[in-house]
Amino acid sequence: MAEAVESPGDPGTTTPRPLMRDLKAVGKKFMHVLYPRKSNTLLRDWDLWGPLILCVTLALMLQRGSVDSEKDGGPQFAEVFVIVWFGAVTITLNSKLLGGNISFFQSLCVLGYCILPLTMALLVCRLVLLAEPGPINFMVRLFVVIIMFAWSIVASTAFLADSQPPNRKALAVYPVFLFYFVISWMILTFTPQ
């Protein structure tokens, strides 16, 4: 959504330049989430395109297909949206109230991008669900979701924990834990029918 760009470009430059620059920025941030290192660049150039894409993907894949077209998954789509965005806003407010020095949109950016591992978990779960149901099926999905959940937590705390004073780190991190826990729960309990 809104972007942090230090050099928006001169008037009169053609369109592909800002587009490619923005796409590259989004791709770079996805890479940063997959290999979380302590780096400042993710925080400095925040943008909300990645969270939007991930949220829409998550909402689309968490649809329960139904024959009746009236209840065709509308409420669940909006539910995922509300949970993700409202949850992210709440966590950001919490960390700001605790005295963190991270800006509102930066925090939203980090939380949104760190949903990427859970989205990958959802993809894997949907593939696994194509096989026959049973306890093994469930164990595999549980394992995958737990791994990705841990990955999300590690990635987001690598960026967020630094902005808090040392004695408040746990207070700022546990809502993040809850947030990703709720999303993981939605992914784990998802069945297509």
Add this chain to the structure above:
Amino acid sequence: PSRPVPTLAPPHSLLPREPGCGSRAGFPLLLRLLLAGGVLFASGRSLPAAAALTWLPEVGLAPSRHVAAGEGLWAPGEGLGGWVCQDSTDDTEDVSLFDAEEETTNRPKKSKIRHPVASFFHLFFRVSAIIVYLLCELFSSSFIACMVTIILLLSCDFWAVKNVTGRLMVGLRWWNHIDEDGKSHWVFESRKASPQEGKTVSEAESRIFWLGLVACPVLWVVFAFSALFSFRVKWLAVVIMGVVLQGANLYGYIRCKVGSRKNLTSMATTYLGRQFLRQTTGDTQTSSGE
């Protein structure tokens, strides 16, 4: 009362790069003016200097756009002071390309549409998002497809208006800048009026831009209320998204146009005061006339 700080922005290559690229302190105004004037005077090809000078924070109210370069007062922007922070080499190359193109075309009239593609897309995404929202039941029975389409259109519209059409059509831009201390600044800039014909704002484009920019968020707010009161709550998520995205662009461009927050409130109060005065003098005139 206008702030009397006409800080010109010298090109980057001549000055030491200050940390955070925006602190006004520590560099006397007179020295900066002298440097800028010297560069403009001495350089035969004034294009790099022109590039640095074309963007000024918050030129102010609309009439000042027609003021010639170097004259008049403008309010400095917030956060980055009077400096133009850009990554220099990229932009100077682009400016020289732009100027070369402009020389070969005829001088366009002020009322002609100079960027037809940008104007079309400025209105296309907004209007089609509204049309899809209104006619979704006719198009397809799937709520999901409608919702995703509207979200896509709203996102494309936000990106296009913020990054492309505002810059091209009315010469305004705004963005967020996070400096090295981690503090975030919102920067609102408007393009300085230049003596070149190619860079002034055309009336038709300005009208199209502002019409599209103002009418659509108002419509989305109306849709929000109607969704709330008619209990079609499942649409509320997408309607709120429309309000937020388009409202953000509206707010950003109004800030660019009007100047700092103080200017906005003072402008609003003077406007209201004038209206009130007109009302009361009109009343006294009619009463005395009878």
